[in-house]
Amino acid sequence: MPVVAISVKHLNKLIGQDHPQEKLVQALEQLGCDVEDTVNLFLYKCPACGAPNDKLETEEGTKRCEFCGHEDGTIFEKFASDKVIRIDLLADRPDLFNVGGLARSLRGYLDIETGLPQFALSKGELEVNVDPAILKIRPYIVCAEAEVPALDHNSLREIMKLQENLHWGIGRDRKLSSIGVYNLDTIKGPITYTGVKPDSMKFYPLGYPDTQMTPAQILEKHPKGVGYAQLLQGKELYPILKDNQGMVLSMPPIINSEETRCQIGTTKLFIDVTGISEAAVVDSLNILTTGLIELGAKIKTVKVNYPDKSIVTPDLKSQKIEVGLQNAKDWIGVDFTKPEFEKSLRKMCLGVQLKKDGIYEVQYPAYRSDIRHEVDIFEDLAIGYGFDKIEPRLVPTMTVGSERAEEKISNIVRDIMLGLGYTEIMSLNLNSIENHITKINLPQDNNYVVVGNPKTINQKVVRKHLMSGILETLEKNKKKVVPQAIFELANVVCLNPEMETGTNEYRHVGFAVIGPDAGYAEVRAVLDSILRELGLTGQYVAATHPAFIEGRYAEVSNENGFLARVGELHPKVITNFNLAYPIAYCELRLIKVI
Amino acid sequence: MAITINDHQWLILKTLIKAQEFLTQDQLISRNHLDNAIVSATFLYGQEKGWLEIREIAREELILTETAASQIAKGFPERQVLSYLVAQKKVPIKEFVTYLKDKDLQLNDIIKWGTLRNWITKDKGEIIITTAGKNAVDQEADDEKALKVAIPEGSIFLDELDKSINLENVKNLLKNRNSVVKIKARTLRLAKITSKGLKELQEDKIKIVQEKNILTSEDLLSGNWQNIKLRHYDVKLEAEKVYPVKINLMQKIIQQTRNAFLEMGFEEIVSSQVESSFWDFDALFQPQDHPARDMQDTFYLENPAKAKLPSKDIINKVKATHENGGDTGSTGWGYKWNEEKAKEMILRTHTTAASIREIAKNPNPPRKVFCVGKVFRNEAISYKHLPEFFQIDGIVIDKNASLATLLGTIKEFYRKMGFEKIKFKPSFFPYTEPSVEIFVYMESKQKWIELGGAGVFRPEVTRPFGCNVPVLAWGFGLERLAMLRYGLKDIRELYWSDFDKIKEVALCQ
Structure with a gap:
């Protein structure tokens, strides 16, 4: 989750009172904010443009200017520090993504200014005409004009960060909505929101003041274009905003143009939010403009002319x-x-x-x-x-507790196993195909639950038996004294296309003995004792299984079907797990859970 | 009043009364045919009673290794080459090495021990015999004499050696010769009867009982147990360490958690680890483009890839709730809900899926249910994160359910888990309103620890399933609790099952 760093000084200034840091942290937590920590932010001066770049005190100083891109391999000179409160962004409350919104909420919560905030809007002259061709591609656009105190590095960064956070929180990474902010003085209205063929025109994308690119080239070469290309994949037309001189403002949701970029000293902003969700574009604009108002901006409305209607945005009515x-x-x-x-x-x-x-x-x-x-x-x-x-209290209604059958039976089996001197282990449900199937000598027949997108191969399959987890545990403990006797009680998942989820779950107990004398008779005796204690009887049948030694393996079943497998593990399986003693293994199906 | 003494001790005491002088432990052992333990115990007992005066003498014992006798018989390497060196007077090392090879001897040994004995010196690549070396040819060294004496018994005390042998010399020559001998410090104990002992220990005043080490079945059956005294142990001696086999640490937390809810009148439920997106997300009013449903965080399945959805009626209600709020009193999310997306199979991201399935099954109050199970997040394994962990999820369906009773239920649960101090902080979760985060105070760490989230289900979650009273819900991860309880810094340790660790962690923590 993204984290926003809020300057204590700035927050106090906007609240209009001086509160100690601890009190602010406490109030923010009581409001529901997730305060990560409070740290110092160090400011580094860019030797080229003089812009202040910030880094946490725990991070290494900056070498690259985030404003002008200057980089000479040395760490910039540190010139000031600022106390900041770091807060995890809460997806549900994007209005608390920036210092303005937080200050507003704190003014209410701290009883400084309560009730519904009023936001003054004045009517602006600017209009945006929407080309019908774009309605199939990215159909919604809302806009605003803002007069702001001349931008400095801090306010510029403030706006950039809020824009970025709203892209995350509301825009679903620019898919639902994306925001553009421009220097209004460079733009001549009315503005047109239209769609262009990928190779039909060129403009200077942000960061490339000397290179014109076509929209298609931007998606191939510009870092932002490459990053967000999938949002425009397969579209016939790419969205473009341009002014009445034909100058491109931006290519939403990818990149703005170099000509219209905001700079230090800019006092008039044009803002657009385009997207595929009406709610997302409206929410983004409302939060951005009310946030700017907290920072001292005056907002003017913009008239947006759709083919079939005209709307005036933003609408900040409660x-x-x-x-x-x-x-x-x-x-x-x-x-x-x-x-x-x-x-x-x-x-x-x-x-x-x-x-x-x-x-x-x-x-x-x-x-x-x-x-x-x-x-x-x-x-x-x-x-x-x-x-x-709020006084915590219990629901007065009487209810009766009851436990699941598989837990009851597991507790009995656990008592038996512990009583027989077996140590309980727990291993993980997800495993690699190699450990769960290949090393056990099982066929790779796809007869198991397969994960499509694991971060590592160790989470590729959901276990259908407990053997690999038990063998992995023995491998981890191979330097310890033998004999070792362990067991695990856990659920395994087997495919069954009849079921709603395509699977059944069973509670199994698996147990193993490793040591020079480990053998069939020992685990067979334990299996017999479990069956006896549970009041079950099973038919032992000599069988073959790729994980076990031929002639030393039995399958056990009763009138309800498969119950257990028991035998001595095949030397290949033992050595696949780098173990050096005979292993006797048994796995018993206790009950169907689902 | 008669003094009760066991038969063995009486034998020893009688010997000492007769001798009226210091006798060693060994002397007493051989005279009475008793073992060392009995003599030691009698010394201790007699000293305690003031009957015996004990004297301790520090001694050193030479203990020969198994191969010592043959080495001594052959002669030490430095002795084997002595006459050769005397004949040569001096010999270049290269030539000497060739000579040694034939005899299967090591140059290093000769130099080390030969110079220690001052028999040879090394100069400019030559080995030179010294006068002491020449003299040694037909004269045994002190250590050699001592070792020969020790061969029959395999050991000898230095103070038992002939007075002509220089003990310092012996120790100096043998202290590092570990392949032959070890010098061990011992204590010689002697005892002498005191005047108090002589006065009190008169035969007619003594009641002698038979002392035994082992109580036999025969003793019990024959009634002989009445005539015997069982030897006293030194009960303060450290015993060998034994460990019980144990329930797994993580399992213990799980069982404790289950028991807490069972005691509070909760019914246990279960749901599949392999789950449809519908039950994990859609039924909980999580919009289909919510970041939590992202491929980044959720394991999507390749096999099986699609789930069967519940009845058309339920699907339509959930769809309407997402799109426009349906009849839940909500505005909904305002997007087009996609049935195919709800069929996508995943590994459940929370056990809340079990809770909502249970509400769909039976929404009628009053109900209190809980579920403990594995949940999954698509993360690589690290000391901080596992891609799978246990979660306890619970719900209360009740007409009296409220935020206040949610806080009370959670407080009671954590009290049962051993946390007396608890605090709540507002939070935001997509399917509860209000939402709270729970912090408990860890006395051992002197700080507040976040342990889980809870809330009242939004009506958009419960009403499509016909539930019209508030539903309290919570989900707590259990691994974090286990790590705090057992002081683990690495979450992986919970599943490593290190047998030594399992042995050593005490059950009560």
Whole structure:
């Protein structure tokens, strides 16, 4: 999960009060944020452009400027440090992805400024015309204009990071939505959102001020193009935003143009969000613009002309949802008074109005993309009220506990095995084909559960027997004194196309003895004793199995079918696991679990 | 009052009374045909009672190795070459080596021991015989004399050697000759009767009982046990270490967890490790493009690749809930739900899949159920992460269920697991509202440790399955708990099953 580093100084400035770091951390945690740690951020000055690059105190100093790309192999000069709180981003609350949104929430939670925040918008002149051709490719676009205090390195980076985080949190890595931010002074409206053939035109992509590329070339050569090419794979037309001079602003969702890039000193921004999900583009724009407002921006609307309608964006009006007081009391388990109820919600930056008896209208700001049901308001209520004030108690209803049959039988078998001097081991369910099939001499017949995308070959197959785990354990302990006697109780998974999940699960017990005298008689005696204690009888039949020595292997069954295999392991299997003593092994199917 | 003494001890004490002088342990052993242990025990007992005066003399014993006798008979290597060197007076090393080869001797040995004895010197590539060397030809060295005396018994105390032998010399020459002999420090114990002993130990005042080491079945059957005294042990002596075979450490945590919920009136349930995306994600209102469903984190199966889905009715309800909220009172996620994607087979990412299956099976309150099972995350094995781990999942379906009762249930569970101090922090999970994270206070570490997540299921999760009361839900990983309990730093140790480690970790922790 991405982590965002929030400057304590900056956060306090935006809150408008000076709070010690510990108090901020505590308040953020009570709001539900996942505070990773608090560390110092060191700032390094780029010798070429003077931009401040930051690194955590635990990281090595920077050698490459993130603004101008300057790199000369030496670590830049450190000139300042800043205390930061590092927070894991919460996918459900993208409005808390940046310092502005966090400051706003803290102002509410700390009782500095409660209730529904108001966001002023003014009407802008800029219009965006949507070409019908693009509607099949990436059909949604919303835009805004922003007047900001002249950008410096910090605010520029702030905006870049928020953009990146929203791509992760809402955009599903630019698939659902992606954001473009431009220097508005370089653009002449109206802007056209259109689609072009991959080789039909050229522009200067960001980072390549001297090289024009076609959209197709960008996907092949530009690092961002290569990284996100799959989002446009197979499309006839690639999305393009251009101004009325024909200058390209960007090729969503891949890259902006070099000409329109934001720079130090830029005061006017144009913002677009395009995507394939209407909710995602609207949420992204609302969170970005309300975040910018917290940082001192003034937002102007943009008129977007679709072929069949015109809309004015952003729309930062609050939304509302009806909430029943009694429902809230039941859900949280606290008998809230009306003032407690109202105050708790206002602390969470929500508007509260009693509509009729017991029914409240709760208004929530446009950036709260997470609210889809009254229970979302209940959660805010509990947070605003304080989890620590809620008295934990048990459900008064009486119920009877009961355990599963396979656990009952396993506990009996565990007692027997421990009583007979076998040590219990546990091994892993996932295994490599080599250890689970090849080394056991089993045929590679695909008659097992196969994982399609494991990170390593050691997780390629779900075990269908316990033998490989037991042998791996013996291998790990081969330097210890023999004889060794071990057992494992676990589930194995076997294919069965009749089942809903295509599989059955069984509880098995597997046990082995290794040592110079290990032999069939010993494990057979143990198997007999388990069967006797469980009240089972089995028919022993001489059989062959590729893992066992011929003539020293039996299969055991009863009226319900297969029960157990027992015998002396084949020298090939023993040596495949680098072991040097005879091994007697038995595996017994105790019960069908699923 | 008569003094009770066992028969063996009385023999020893009687010998000492008669002798009225210091006798060694060995003397007492040979005179009374008793073993060392009895004599030692009598010395201790007599000293304690004030009957005996014990004197200890430090001694050194030469103990010959098995091959010592043959080596001594052949003569040490440096002696074997002595007459040759006397004849040569000096010999170049190269030539000497050739000579040694024939005799199967090592140059290093000759130089090491020959110079230690001061028989030879080495100068400019030549070996030269010394005067002492010449003299030694027909004269036995002190160590050689001592060893010869020791051969019959295989050992001898230095103080038993003839006075003409210089003991310092013997020790110096033999202390590093480990292939022949070892010099061991011993203590010689002697005892003498005291005046108190003489006064108290008069035959008519003594009651003698038979002492034995072993109580036999015969003693018990014949009634002879009444006449015998069983020898006292030194009960403070360290015993040999033995270990019980044990339940696996991880298994112990699992069983403890199960028992805690069973005691709290929970019914145990199970679900398949191999699961459909439908039950693992869709039924829990996780949108189909949610990052948690990413290939990065989830094991997708090649075989079997597709699951059978539940009834059309359930599918339609879940589909509607995702798309527009259906009749759950929600707005839904606002996207087109894809049935094929729900069929994709995976390894379950959480045991919450078991909980939601159980709700679908029987949504009627009151119910309390739990499930312990393996869950899977597509990660490489490291000291911090395993691609599979145990999770305990539980739900409470009850008209009185609320956030407050969720906190109470979890608090009670962790109290049963041995954590008295617990705190809750708000959190965010996609299928619960509100959501909490649980922290317990570890006294041993003096800090708060995060141990799991919980929440009240969103109505979008429960209502499509006909459940209309709040459902409390939680999922806790168990490996972390086990690592804390056993002080492990590496999660892999839980599944390494190192037999020595299993032996040594105590059951009560």
